[in-house]
Amino acid sequence: MIVPGPAKLLRGLALAALVVAWAWFAHQGSAGAGNPDFSVALATAPVAVLFVILLWRVGNPLGSALGGLAMLGLLAWSWPALRQNIALLYYIQHLGTNLALAALFGHTLFGRHEALVTQFARMAHGGVVSAAQERYSRQVTIAWSIFFLANAAVSSVLFWLAAPAAWSLFANVLSTPLVAAMFVIEHLCRNHFLPPEDRSSVADTIRGYRAAMAARRQNTQARHP
Template sequence: MTLSASAAQALRSLALVALLIAWAAAAHFGSAGAGSPDINAAIGVSPIVFILGLLVWRLLNPFTRLLGALAVGALLAWLWPALRQNVALLYLIQHIGSNLALGVFFGRTLLGDGEPLITRIARVAMQRPLSERKQRYTRQVTAAWTAFFFAVASTSLLLYLLAPLAVWSVFANLLTLPLLAAMFIGEHLWRMRVLPPEERPSIAQAIRAYRHATQQNSSAKAP
């Protein structure tokens, strides 16, 4: 019995959610010092190693690819004693770095004469010219997401510096995803209130448009 495309997509989404929840729980306990320092550090560096691995794999020359893999392994081995003793700091750097990167990604589209990111997504999703009201709304939403990511990064740093480590860990590792979901839901409810039905794309249309917009952005940066 074969699964339909929608069922397979739903299963992949559930698996991804389960993986994110498991990783968040492991990050929380690792940041609090529970368990093996080596396992906690390995879980902590896994996203960074995965990203570096993808970058190395994109190298065309097999010899250069091998050198890149050896360089990543050597760097990891050199840093390992420090990483296993500073697991919480490792998660802090990841948490702040990812949120700052997303804040910059959204915020820079608000500068100059460029098109705000959410406006671009809406234009692709609607496949027609946007009304002035829709353009104003999407610009405001882009600014709201920018503020959200910078606020999360700032709060994470302040809690790490001023609050007990357990309090920071709960915020950074356990509350970030619920806060992200709450932001999505809140924006959706507000959109339902201020925009007419013909100016509200479906969630599936928005996801497809976001992928298209990010792919366009990556293509524009490619040499």
């Protein structure tokens, strides 16, 4: 068992604290108990950061500057409306994230694609997976697709039919623990259904995920230099 160093442990604790703080403030804002301006800023920050990263990758300083100004102008123009619809803003974010993740996993189950978790397993095992690993990893890909679709469905039902606080508790507070629970359940299933030589640790899975994402980025950059 590898014990993480102090720096890595501190980074992990800081990240965990950030996730908990974000969930709590998002819950407060969605339930109508937080500061409206802070809640809007918190909800739009991830999208703004992603947009800035995309602009940075364009490599055109003038285009990046104009795009950044356009983003700021759009935020300023829509800010009053966003302040009046904080719960809806978080709902769209939660729904979009889960549908995007469901699509990320699900689309690899059709056509000539290799199931996404199979790709992770292949990366974690030096490019070679057994027949048992391939069958199991495909089932896990299906499970994650269903999980994210179910999250989106439950979120929608609660948002439109339940009290804002009930929806926010599910979407903002329970989302991360539910994902963690899925990882734990999958780990237990892996140990039950796969022989020891075909099993991989959580660290192996994370390395496989990172390697797969890096390969995807390289392929994308090669197609669109």
